Amino acid sequence: MTRKPHFKRVALIGIGLINSSLARLIQRDKLADSVISFSRKDETLDEARSLNLSHEYTNDLRVAVHNADLIILGIPVGAISSVAKVIGPALKKGAIVTDVGSVKRSVIEDVSPYMPEGVHLVPGHPVAGTEHSGPSAGFPGLFEGRWCILTPEKDTDNVAIEIIHDFWIHAGMQVDIMDANHHDQVLAITSHLPHLIAYNIVGTAYDLEAVTEREVIKYAAGGFRDFTRIAASDPTMWRDVFLSNREAVLEMLGRFTEDLASLQRAIRWGDGDTLEELFIKTREIRRSLIDAKQV
Amino acid sequence: MTRKPHFKRVALIGIGLINSSLARLIQRDKLADSVISFSRKDETLDEARSLNLSHEYTNDLRVAVHNADLIILGIPVGAISSVAKVIGPALKKGAIVTDVGSVKRSVIEDVSPYMPEGVHLVPGHPVAGTEHSGPSAGFPGLFEGRWCILTPEKDTDNVAIEIIHDFWIHAGMQVDIMDANHHDQVLAITSHLPHLIAYNIVGTAYDLEAVTEREVIKYAAGGFRDFTRIAASDPTMWRDVFLSNREAVLEMLGRFTEDLASLQRAIRWGDGDTLEELFIKTREIRRSLIDAKQV
Numbered sequence: 001m002t003r004k005p006h007f008k009r010v011a012l013i014g015i016g017l018i019n020s021s022l023a024r025l026i027q028r029d030k031l032a033d034s035v036i037s038f039s040r041k042d043e044t045l046d047e048a049r050s051l052n053l054s055h056e057y058t059n060d061l062r063v064a065v066h067n068a069d070l071i072i073l074g075i076p077v078g079a080i081s082s083v084a085k086v087i088g089p090a091l092k093k094g095a096i097v098t099d100v101g102s103v104k105r106s107v108i109e110d111v112s113p114y115m116p117e118g119v120h121l122v123p124g125h126p127v128a129g130t131e132h133s134g135p136s137a138g139f140p141g142l143f144e145g146r147w148c149i150l151t152p153e154k155d156t157d158n159v160a161i162e163i164i165h166d167f168w169i170h171a172g173m174q175v176d177i178m179d180a181n182h183h184d185q186v187l188a189i190t191s192h193l194p195h196l197i198a199y200n201i202v203g204t205a206y207d208l209e210a211v212t213e214r215e216v217i218k219y220a221a222g223g224f225r226d227f228t229r230i231a232a233s234d235p236t237m238w239r240d241v242f243l244s245n246r247e248a249v250l251e252m253l254g255r256f257t258e259d260l261a262s263l264q265r266a267i268r269w270g271d272g273d274t275l276e277e278l279f280i281k282t283r284e285i286r287r288s289l290i291d292a293k294q295v
Numbered sequence: 296m297t298r299k300p301h302f303k304r305v306a307l308i309g310i311g312l313i314n315s316s317l318a319r320l321i322q323r324d325k326l327a328d329s330v331i332s333f334s335r336k337d338e339t340l341d342e343a344r345s346l347n348l349s350h351e352y353t354n355d356l357r358v359a360v361h362n363a364d365l366i367i368l369g370i371p372v373g374a375i376s377s378v379a380k381v382i383g384p385a386l387k388k389g390a391i392v393t394d395v396g397s398v399k400r401s402v403i404e405d406v407s408p409y410m411p412e413g414v415h416l417v418p419g420h421p422v423a424g425t426e427h428s429g430p431s432a433g434f435p436g437l438f439e440g441r442w443c444i445l446t447p448e449k450d451t452d453n454v455a456i457e458i459i460h461d462f463w464i465h466a467g468m469q470v471d472i473m474d475a476n477h478h479d480q481v482l483a484i485t486s487h488l489p490h491l492i493a494y495n496i497v498g499t500a501y502d503l504e505a506v507t508e509r510e511v512i513k514y515a516a517g518g519f520r521d522f523t524r525i526a527a528s529d530p531t532m533w534r535d536v537f538l539s540n541r542e543a544v545l546e547m548l549g550r551f552t553e554d555l556a557s558l559q560r561a562i563r564w565g566d567g568d569t570l571e572e573l574f575i576k577t578r579e580i581r582r583s584l585i586d587a588k589q590v
Contacts, residue, residue, distance in 0.1 A: 078567075102517070127517045131581070146516045176513070186506050189499070191517025197492055198518070200558055202577040204484070204551045211481050213580070217587045218471075221441045222397070222422045222486025223493070225590055226521050232581035235574035239567045246562055253559055256499045257552070263495055264548055267541055272373075272534045279530035282497040286426070286527035288508070294515045295524070 002166040007032040011068035013061070013083060015039050015048045016234070017129060018100045019074030020138030023053040025171055028140050038064035048135040062090040070167075073099035073111075078240030081110035088114035096160045098122045102187060102237075104151040104180040106244040112153075120160035123180065125149045126173060127191070131232040144172035145293060151180035188248035192241055193256060196249065198230035199238070297461040302327040306363035308356070308378060310334050310343045311529070312424060313395045314369030315433030318348040320466055323435055333359035343430040357385040365462075368394035368406075373535030376405035383409035391455045393417045397482060397532075399446040399475040401539040407448075415455035418475065420444045421468060422486070426527040439467035440588060446475035483543035487536055488551060491544065493525035494533070 010032040012019040019037075026032050035054035038061060039045045045057045058064050065071050065087045073080055080099065091097070097119060101107050104123050115121050128146040130137065148168040152161050165175050178186075205216045205224065220228065242249055266274040289295050305327040307314040314332075321327050330349035333356060334340045340352045353359050360366050360382045368375055375396065386392070392414060396402045399418050410416050423441040425432065443463040447456050460470050473481075500511045500519065515523065537544055561569040584590050 127514045129517070147513050149514070186510050186514055187517060189503060189506055190511055190514040190519040193499075194496060194518035194522055196558060197496060197522075197555075199574055199577050200555050201489060201492060201551055202580050203573050204488075204547070204554045206576060206580055207554070208484060208547075208550065211484055213583070215481050216485055217580075217583050218442050219422045219444070219481055219485040220584055220590075222424070222482060223489035223525055224485040225584060226525060227489055227492075228577070228581040228584050229590070230518055230521060231574070231577035233574075233578075235571050235578060238574055239571040242562050242570055243565055243567055246565070249562060250559065252499070252503075253555075253562075255503065256496055257555070259499045259502070260492075260495050260548075260552070263491060264545065267537050267544060267548075270538055270541070272538055275537055276530050276534040278498050279494055279526070279528075279533055281501060282494050282523070282526035283528075283530060285497050285501055285508070285512075286523040288512050289515055289520060289523050292512045294512055295520055 002169045004029070004170055005031055005163055005167045007070045009033065009068045009070075010035045011064045011071045012037045012054065013064060013071060013073045013087075014075035015044060015053065015135045016074055017133050017137045017142070018126065019072060020048065020051070020053055020135040021140060021142040022072060022074070022171070023048075024138055025140040027053070029170065031167075031170070032070070036064055036068070044135060051135055053135060061086045065090050065095075067092055069095050071095060071097045073097065073101070076237045076240040077101040077103050077107055077244045080107055084111040084114040088116060091116060091119045093118040096120045096122060096163060098124045098164050100124060100126055102191060102241045103244040104149075104183045108151070108153065108180055120157045122156060122160050122164040123151045124164060124168070125151070125183065125187070126168060126171070127187075128173070129233075131229050133234040133237070141172070143168070146173055148173040148175045149183050150175060150177050151183050152177065184245050184248045188245055188252045192245055192249050193252045195230055195233060195238055196242065196253065197256070198227040201227050202231040297464045299324070299465055300326055300458055300462045302365045304328065304363045304365075305330045306359045306366045307332045307349065308359060308366060308368045308382075309370035310339060310348065310430050311369060312428050312432045312437070313421065314367060315343065315346070315348055315430040316435060316437040317367060317369070317466070318343075319433055320435040322348070324465065326462075326465070327365070331359055331363070339430060346430055348430060356381045360385050360390075362387055364390050366390060366392045368392065368396070371532045371535040372396040372398050372402055372539045375402055379406040379409040383411060386411060386414045388413040391415045391417060391458060393419045393459050395419060395421055397486060397536045398539040399444075399478045403446070403448065403475055415452045417451060417455050417459040418446045419459060419463070420446070420478065420482070421463060421466070422482075423468070424528075426524050428529040428532070436467070438463070441468055443468040443470045444478050445470060445472050446478050447472065479540050479543045483540055483547045487540055487544050488547045490525055490528060490533055491537065491548065492551070493522040496522050497526040
């Protein structure tokens, strides 16, 4: 049973793709009496203001969280620790702090030490996004039909978890609760490694001597263009993801490289059966994805 | 200056995604007096027949090419040699043979020896496609705005080249003429390697113990799903591409692996600058693609 959530005051820390989508959603569905947007950059605040995304705008973290009952951290995970340190003393008793970062163990480690007694940290990750970033990139339908993963610790307040759960359900998501370490492993393969691979191949293509950049662009329709879309994702956000989820990413990368070496050998030896067998299997996974409405 | 091409009789050898799209286009724009479809599989012919894709249908290669002035080979490149051997003696003098394969040097080597005097081979590659295959997958707009590469040899008849050039222009493509070896290098990076990488990562995800297949599917929206689309492409066609373009694919794969090792090192050492620098560069490539209208 979920209820439509309602907050007195929401503080959006960072107003990029995810938080600006939430700003629109909160406004559309009247989920809060007031919303304040924080960004450290004046130009980002100006952009948010011109889009009328919230009631107030500030570049002062303590002003942003003052009196807020919900604080949503929508910033690169590498910046979360220093933000938590600043906002900690300014948080209202009973406030819920959540985030939308793609890595969860490091967020817990970076934020928990600064949370005062009576403030509830409910780490979250809405698995949704586009390659666009900034306040203008958001739209309220971003979360529709996708999954959100919450990774509360054992001692997290159940009511706070339920409120965040209902919030994402209301945004159109399905919600799973999972251990933070497991989240980081799952996302390492479904999101972090795909991004790393995409960044890498686009970089490789760029550096070739035998093939010009112009040629790469002209003939991108053969498959390459799908990688360029992913490789256009926010550079700072993704740098932080790889650094914060280092172990799981390196583990998955190791498996990937091992498998790739075996494919390489199959090509070198002209072993068509091994290739075709894999390609038939991967096609089935696509079908499962279509059946699960996750395409 | 291009003219609308017209043929007395077109033979479509294979009636999958590309050739069935061409069948629809030829019919729509009245580019031929008659069209005959060949497939070795009765069920594929039945499917083509039920879609009313051509005037005639046959599973006999010699019947298919009899009296045809244009023969389009739309079959996996690994099957082209044996098909060329059978159709060679049955080809009409003056006929043009072209193909749509993703590898060009091997096609020239496999087909040329069987072409009789007075028959013109114009190898071609429309760089367009989807992850779907079979007669039902085609649509006449598939080629719109994309590039087609022709790789004629030095002694190829100029009139024949011009006719095939005009044919693809009429299909909505821009046409480039290129050396076959260079084509195979360019496509190795813009198409073959992306497919190999996508097949590989989907296979890796499938084989993990720590993460279930169900989890991979649920959280695919984080980037993985784009890879599953590419990794759903026709298994036989792609097996043949890797085997036929072995050298160029292995060369590009070598470069990719080298670059990946350096990214891996950057993650291990926490070298965020190297990561961010690459990610900013790859984002620019995406912008070039958007400017070139190839997204």
